[in-house]
Amino acid sequence: MFSMTATELPAKLAEIRDDFLELEEPDRLLLLLEFADELPALPQRYADHPDLLERVVECQSPVFMFVEVDPDSAVHLYATAPRESPTTRGFASILAQGLDGLSTQEVLDVPDDYPNTIGLTKAVSPLRIRGMSAMLARTKRRLREGTA
Amino acid sequence: MPVDLDPASKFTAYAHPERLVSTEWLQAHLGTPGLAVVESDEDVLLYETGHIPGAVKIDWHTDLNDPVERDFVGGAAFAAMLGAKGISRDTTVVIYGDKNNWWAAYALWVFTLFGHEDVRLLDGGRDKWVAEERDITRDKPVVTAALYPVVERNDSPIRAFREDVFAHFGNPLIDVRSTEEYTGERTHMPAYPEEGALRGGHIPSAASVPWARAAAPDATFRTRPELDAIYRDEAGLSDGDSVIAYCRIGERSSHTWFVLTHLLGFEGVRNYDGSWTEWGNAVHVPIALGTEPGAAPKLR
Numbered sequence: 001m002f003s004m005t006a007t008e009l010p011a012k013l014a015e016i017r018d019d020f021l022e023l024e025e026p027d028r029l030l031l032l033l034e035f036a037d038e039l040p041a042l043p044q045r046y047a048d049h050p051d052l053l054e055r056v057v058e059c060q061s062p063v064f065m066f067v068e069v070d071p072d073s074a075v076h077l078y079a080t081a082p083r084e085s086p087t088t089r090g091f092a093s094i095l096a097q098g099l100d101g102l103s104t105q106e107v108l109d110v111p112d113d114y115p116n117t118i119g120l121t122k123a124v125s126p127l128r129i130r131g132m133s134a135m136l137a138r139t140k141r142r143l144r145e146g147t148a
Numbered sequence: 149m150p151v152d153l154d155p156a157s158k159f160t161a162y163a164h165p166e167r168l169v170s171t172e173w174l175q176a177h178l179g180t181p182g183l184a185v186v187e188s189d190e191d192v193l194l195y196e197t198g199h200i201p202g203a204v205k206i207d208w209h210t211d212l213n214d215p216v217e218r219d220f221v222g223g224a225a226f227a228a229m230l231g232a233k234g235i236s237r238d239t240t241v242v243i244y245g246d247k248n249n250w251w252a253a254y255a256l257w258v259f260t261l262f263g264h265e266d267v268r269l270l271d272g273g274r275d276k277w278v279a280e281e282r283d284i285t286r287d288k289p290v291v292t293a294a295l296y297p298v299v300e301r302n303d304s305p306i307r308a309f310r311e312d313v314f315a316h317f318g319n320p321l322i323d324v325r326s327t328e329e330y331t332g333e334r335t336h337m338p339a340y341p342e343e344g345a346l347r348g349g350h351i352p353s354a355a356s357v358p359w360a361r362a363a364a365p366d367a368t369f370r371t372r373p374e375l376d377a378i379y380r381d382e383a384g385l386s387d388g389d390s391v392i393a394y395c396r397i398g399e400r401s402s403h404t405w406f407v408l409t410h411l412l413g414f415e416g417v418r419n420y421d422g423s424w425t426e427w428g429n430a431v432h433v434p435i436a437l438g439t440e441p442g443a444a445p446k447l448r
Contacts (some may be wrong), residue, residue: 021331031195084246124192125209 010106013098013114020068020119028123035097042080052139054138061086065135066141074101087124091115091132094140104143110144112136150266151183151240159271161372163413165204167406168369169242171280178202184235187274189247190399198284200244200277204225204291206235208251208399211215212258214394218422226262227296228358236294237264244270244277248360248367254402257419261301269406272368277297306405308392309420310426310433313351317444320385321354322393324404325424328442330356332437345428349435351394353444359400362407375412385414392428394420 009017020028041047046066054065070076077099079092101106111117115132132143154173159165168176177183179203179303184244185203187195195205206212211229221229235241241259245252252269259267265322270277278284303309308316328334332348361378370378379385391414395403398421405419427433436442 029193029196033193034195035194035302083197084194085191086197090193122215124209125207127209128192 008109009114010098010102010110012100013110016094016098017118023119025123028119031093032090032120032124033086035093036086037084039079039081039089039093039096040079046078055077059089063092063131063135065092065138069104069143073103075104075107075139075143076100078137087128088131091135094118095132095135099139108140109142110136110140149304150238151337152179158371161248162264162320162411167268167410169268170271171277171282172246173202174260174270174277175282182238182240184233184239184241186233186235186241186243186252188243188251189274190212190245190247190251193370194274196286197359198286201283201285201287202289203244204235204289205242206233206243206255208254212255218260218308221264222442223298223300226301228350228419231294232291232321234294236296236331237299238294239266239294241267242270242274243267246274248363248403248405249273249277251401253406254399255387257306257402259403261303262299262303263328268448272366275367298322303358305416306409308420310420310422310430312418313392313394313420313427315445316390317353319390319392320383321351322383322391322401322408323356324353324359324393324395324401325356325357326348326358330354331439332435335424343348345424347428347435349428349437350441351427352434352436352442354394354436355441356439357404359395359403362404369407369411372411375407379408379412387414389414391417392420394423396424397421 020031023031050064050069063079063085065077065079068076069076077096079096081088081092099110115129115136121129153166154169156170156378161166162168174185178185180289185200186206187199187203188208189195192207194211196421212220232365239262243252243255249269252273254270256267313321323330329348330350332350335345335348357378362370362375368374385391391408393404393408395401398419401419401423405417408414408417432443
């Protein structure tokens with residue numbers, strides 16, 4: 001039996017996971033806060049057109065995202081969530097950084113349970129982690145449907 | 149030694165004014181020996197983005213809920229958690245949080261399950277503190293660990309389980325969820341994730357009084373006359389009534405529990421924290437649909 005999933009994880013996602021796992025539980029929250037702080041503002045073309053963004057209804061707080069495939073076939077994920085929802089911002093930021101520049105197929109190959117493998121389930125709680133799983137699922141669906 | 153009370157005139161009309169402090173009072177009392185300030189939010193990371201100086205965090209998922217069973221932590225875990233945060237049995241605890249103090253009220257209710265005597269809410273919670281541009285900081289508070297005794301929870305006076313609801317039929321039930329949840333149109337809060345209830349509707353005979361009616365736009369509690377008009381005149385509650393409140397998972401009904409118990413002075417109000425995520429999934433329980441409360445089922 002050869003399992004490819006563990007070894008095929010894109011480098012940036014693997015690096016993010018390892019960064020979290022190296023830390024003690026309380027410090028993992030602080031790293032998530034760093035990601036939340038780093039979530040970039042939406043590019044102007046989406047900021048001006050909120051109708052283009054998709055609401056992730058599975059998340060507790062209002063989060064909107066947009067998946068884009070550029071002319072070089074590289075995927076980019078943009079998201080926005082309020083300052084009062086740092087956990088959601090952190091999740092979006094991890095995915096935006098972790099998926100950026102991958103090909104459509106590489107994103108589709110990211111294991112669905114990636115959010116559960118980065119050492120946050122205890123610090124954040126499994127129920128809350130679902131928000132990140134939902135964002136990843138929506139990103140993949142967009143790409144699969146070719147609407148990105 | 150309890151820390152002195154907030155003499156704010158708005159509070160004196162409430163049944164238990166000692167359960168609330170204003171933002172002005174808290175600002176003036178920060179650092180007082182014997183006072184602990186606790187932030188309790190829906191978002192587990194919000195405290196880390198900036199909190200009231202000296203405040204510690206208590207999270208409803210990771211600190212108050214048992215990690216395995218659907219229940220609260222036991223006495224040993226509660227004691228260890230509070231001790232590590234520098235809280236002892238005689239500490240005056242002021243709790244504040246996001247979302248109109250939902251989780252702050254929930255934490256206060258859990259403190260009460262353990263019989264912690266002096267626990268208060270910050271009227272207006274985190275939103276009001278931030279709106280008034282008072283200090284917040286990302287600095288971790290310097291905490292000296294304290295010894296909190298292991299006290300077992302005493303659930304029965306203020307917590308209702310499913311079987312208690314059956315025994316309660318014929319007495320007032322208050323459903324504090326949104327109208328769409330009450331009628332059965334939806335099983336979760338508008339704009340909130342589906343958290344798994346198989347059926348929509350409400351517990352038969354429950355009156356619909358959404359929690360938000362007790363909150364002013366600035367997240368403070370409405371005044372005593374306003375609350376009396378809602379709960380006594382409209383919902384028909386009167387002194388001596390035994391009341392059970394519920395919502396979806398027990399946080400919004402903690403807000404209403406606080407209002408009924410501490411602001412209006414009803415005794416023996418219980419929060420059914422199993423709420424709709426239990427009732428709406430349970431087999432062989434009666435459910436009413438639509439805007440009417442429906443008749444209380446006959447006791448089985």
